[in-house]
Amino acid sequence: MLFALPMSNKAIIDIRALTKVYNLGQVKVPALNGVNIEVLEGSYVALMGPSGSGKSTLLNILGCLDRPTGGVYRLGGEDVSAMSDRQLSQIRGQRIGFIFQSYNLIPQLNVVENIHVPLFYQGRDIRSCYDHCAGLALKVGLRGRLDHRPMQLSGGQQQRVAVARSLANNPLMVLADEPTGNLDSTTGEEILALLDELHADGRTIIIVTHDPKVALRAERVIHLMDGLVDRVEHHERSMVAAANGAKGRAS
Amino acid sequence: MNGFSLIRIIQLGFKSLRLHKLRSGLTMLGMVIGVWAVITLVAIGEGASHDAQEAIKRLGAHNILIRSIEPAEEKSGASSTRNFVSEYGITYHDASRLQATLPGLKRVLPEMVQRRPVYYDRFQQDCQIVGTYPFYPDFTKALVVRGRFLTEFDELHRNNVCVLTESLALRLFGHQDPLESQVRVEDQYFRVIGLLREMSGVEQRPQGNEPEGKPLDSNVYMPLSTLRARFGEMDMDSRAGSFKLERVELTQVRLEFASVDLVEPSIPLIKAAMEKDRKKKDYELIVPLNILNAIKAQRARDTRMLLYIACISLLVGGIGIMNIMLATVTERTREIGVRRALGATRGDIILQFLVETLILCLIGGLAGVGGGWGFAWAREHWFHLTTIVTEWSVLAAFGLSLAVGLVFGLYPARRAAALDPIEALRHS
Ligand SMILES: Nc1ncnc2c1ncn2[C@@H]1O[C@H](COP(=O)(O)OP(=O)(O)OP(=O)(O)O)[C@@H](O)[C@H]1O
Ligand SMILES: [Mg+2]
Numbered sequence: 001m002l003f004a005l006p007m008s009n010k011a012i013i014d015i016r017a018l019t020k021v022y023n024l025g026q027v028k029v030p031a032l033n034g035v036n037i038e039v040l041e042g043s044y045v046a047l048m049g050p051s052g053s054g055k056s057t058l059l060n061i062l063g064c065l066d067r068p069t070g071g072v073y074r075l076g077g078e079d080v081s082a083m084s085d086r087q088l089s090q091i092r093g094q095r096i097g098f099i100f101q102s103y104n105l106i107p108q109l110n111v112v113e114n115i116h117v118p119l120f121y122q123g124r125d126i127r128s129c130y131d132h133c134a135g136l137a138l139k140v141g142l143r144g145r146l147d148h149r150p151m152q153l154s155g156g157q158q159q160r161v162a163v164a165r166s167l168a169n170n171p172l173m174v175l176a177d178e179p180t181g182n183l184d185s186t187t188g189e190e191i192l193a194l195l196d197e198l199h200a201d202g203r204t205i206i207i208v209t210h211d212p213k214v215a216l217r218a219e220r221v222i223h224l225m226d227g228l229v230d231r232v233e234h235h236e237r238s239m240v241a242a243a244n245g246a247k248g249r250a251s
Numbered sequence: 252m253n254g255f256s257l258i259r260i261i262q263l264g265f266k267s268l269r270l271h272k273l274r275s276g277l278t279m280l281g282m283v284i285g286v287w288a289v290i291t292l293v294a295i296g297e298g299a300s301h302d303a304q305e306a307i308k309r310l311g312a313h314n315i316l317i318r319s320i321e322p323a324e325e326k327s328g329a330s331s332t333r334n335f336v337s338e339y340g341i342t343y344h345d346a347s348r349l350q351a352t353l354p355g356l357k358r359v360l361p362e363m364v365q366r367r368p369v370y371y372d373r374f375q376q377d378c379q380i381v382g383t384y385p386f387y388p389d390f391t392k393a394l395v396v397r398g399r400f401l402t403e404f405d406e407l408h409r410n411n412v413c414v415l416t417e418s419l420a421l422r423l424f425g426h427q428d429p430l431e432s433q434v435r436v437e438d439q440y441f442r443v444i445g446l447l448r449e450m451s452g453v454e455q456r457p458q459g460n461e462p463e464g465k466p467l468d469s470n471v472y473m474p475l476s477t478l479r480a481r482f483g484e485m486d487m488d489s490r491a492g493s494f495k496l497e498r499v500e501l502t503q504v505r506l507e508f509a510s511v512d513l514v515e516p517s518i519p520l521i522k523a524a525m526e527k528d529r530k531k532k533d534y535e536l537i538v539p540l541n542i543l544n545a546i547k548a549q550r551a552r553d554t555r556m557l558l559y560i561a562c563i564s565l566l567v568g569g570i571g572i573m574n575i576m577l578a579t580v581t582e583r584t585r586e587i588g589v590r591r592a593l594g595a596t597r598g599d600i601i602l603q604f605l606v607e608t609l610i611l612c613l614i615g616g617l618a619g620v621g622g623g624w625g626f627a628w629a630r631e632h633w634f635h636l637t638t639i640v641t642e643w644s645v646l647a648a649f650g651l652s653l654a655v656g657l658v659f660g661l662y663p664a665r666r667a668a669a670l671d672p673i674e675a676l677r678h679s
Contacts (some may be wrong), residue, residue: 027253060673063592065591065592065673070371085597086596086597086598089591089594089595089596089597089599090594090596092591092592092593092669093593093594093595094594100589100676104585104588104589104592104676105591106264106586106589107270107586108267108270109266117589117590117593118593118594120256121590121593121594121599123256123586125256125259126259127672149631150514165593169594199256201479202271206273226560230486232319
């Protein structure tokens with residue numbers, strides 16, 4: 001594969017007693033109440049739980065989009081909680097890929113330009129990395145659509161662009177918040193297959209979902225409840241391989 | 252941010268602005284009009300000032316005019332005692348004293364002006380008869396277009412010859428040749444020996460308070476000696492129903508100095524010479540140099556005023572731009588969130604929106620400069636009005652529009668950058 005990463009058993013994510021309280025003036029809304037999670041590099045984790053249990057909140061903190069109120073978050077050994085806005089931007093730009101439920105492509109840019117956005121903020125000219133971006137677009141199955149605008153694409157195609165974009169800067173970790181939430185089951189399957197490929201390449205994947213079938217693809221499912229880890233399910237590697245449709249890429 | 256990224260951000264700005272062409276265009280319009288107004292107004296003002304200065308220069312910066320004016324007391328006195336002969340003005344005595352006492356004085360040109368009808372055949376024109384010296388055209392830069400002007404010989408012999416202004420000749424003679432014809436003033440006949448074209452508007456202005464609607468350059472020039480000998484110094488004033496006799500020796504005297512530097516210091520000397528033996532204020536001094544300076548000072552004031560107005564109009568344009576950019580930031584909140592999630596720093600976001608505003612201002616400014624230039628060109632070439640586009644006005648207008656872009660773009664850009672990425676992403 002294009003971007004195969006070495007597998008290791010290092011913890012990429014290590015959070016201890018993580019809390020998040022939304023401060024709405026008078027009212028304080030606790031969203032996370034002391035979460036402890038360790039995620040190994042190259043693993044595939046699903047976050048599940050009822051609505052309002054704090055899945056998105058946790059994912060945003062893991063993605064360095066938001067800061068915890070308390071506790072410690074180590075990303076690849078570095079304490080992220082104390083970092084400046086600029087440093088967090090840099091981490092997001094270099095080490096994390098995001099996939100959103102509502103695609104979030106930039107309407108005035110075409111497919112390749114959208115994929116290029118993370119690289120743009122790393123100071124890379126589109127001419128120098130056009131082939132790389134176009135290659136990603138082809139990889140997610142967007143042949144013949146390279147110069148289309150998001151408006152001219154179907155939801156599934158837009159989410160493919162988003163997957164390609166999340167890969168542009170060759171991140172260690174891809175975070176997806178209900179990536180199939182807006183798609184029909186077949187299209188959803190296709191997107192999940194793409195994520196499986198990323199995982200097979202050795203990338204860490206964390207996905208938030210409501211769908212148990214989706215969660216079945218992950219090696220580990222973390223169930224949240226009222227801002228706390230309720231329980232953790234481990235899936236056998238073989239099960240994962242089976243869910244992947246026996247693609248035989250798990251190693 | 253390195254160079255290519257800036258280019259890329261500029262390209263991105265164009266892309267985003269093209270998404271809302273009408274809105275971008277209308278926003279720019281404020282800038283266009285502001286810049287256009289500055290350049291055009293300054294160009295028109297500069298042109299007018301140039302014309303005025305040229306006119307004054309023709310009058311001569313190293314000249315001083317002394318003009319006879321009727322003192323205020325006699326004006327009111329004339330209405331109570333009807334047939335009063337009002338006697339005032341510059342005398343020959345004054346003229347010779349000035350000539351004798353002023354240092355650096357080159358020439359003194361006396362003029363006596365009387366209002367009389369002039370006849371040719373059955374045509375009549377109300378004219379100003381100007382008795383003056385042969386060097387009048389040289390002194391006033393008037394142009395002898397046909398024939399010749401008066402000579403020393405004419406002056407010495409009190410010849411009955413005259414020179415007409417071009418337009419008077421046309422009115423009196425139509426398409427006949429006026430040269431060598433005889434025109435009549437009262438019972439005297441004068442041979443027309445030349446045609447003259449006055450060059451400056453000031454020369455064409457009637458002396459004293461003329462009735463309105465009269466042609467300004469209906470002048471008949473004849474030797475001063477002839478005018479005195481034939482008609483004396485009495486002039487009839489039959490304006491406003493009253494009938495009044497005036498006795499004025501010299502209507503106007505022009506003094507020419509060897510250099511411009513002598514003009515200012517001579518003014519008190521002239522006043523002193525004139526005030527001697529004089530009981531009433533029956534003359535006025537006209538100093539073209541002072542008028543010139545006054546025009547320049549006025550111009551500076553006008554320019555400052557225009558700049559204030561321009562600043563206000565650009566301010567209004569700038570507020571318009573800020574308003575639109577704030578709306579744009581709100582509208583694109585989600586895009587901002589996405590960019591932040593994908594690694595954009597606050598600085599990147601500020602730069603992006605600032606560049607968009609600057610593009611609007613720059614294009615608007617350029618269009619305004621082009622429009623102003625075009626307008627000035629059209630005014631000059633099609634309407635033949637002096638219009639001078641000054642470099643500083645172009646630079647100032649352009650610089651101001653850029654400054655407006657920076658000032659009014661910064662706030663929306665900072666607001667965009669201050670958005671919390673999560674909040675921005677959640678924005679619907
Ligand atoms: N910006 C915010 N301000 C105040 N409270 C918030 C904010 N964002 C989330 N919350 C609260 O935090 C809690 C967790 O929200 P979160 O979005 O993480 O839930 P979720 O598990 O993702 O739910 P869903 O499955 O519906 O997406 C909820 O009670 C929510 O009301
Ligand atoms: Mg959620």
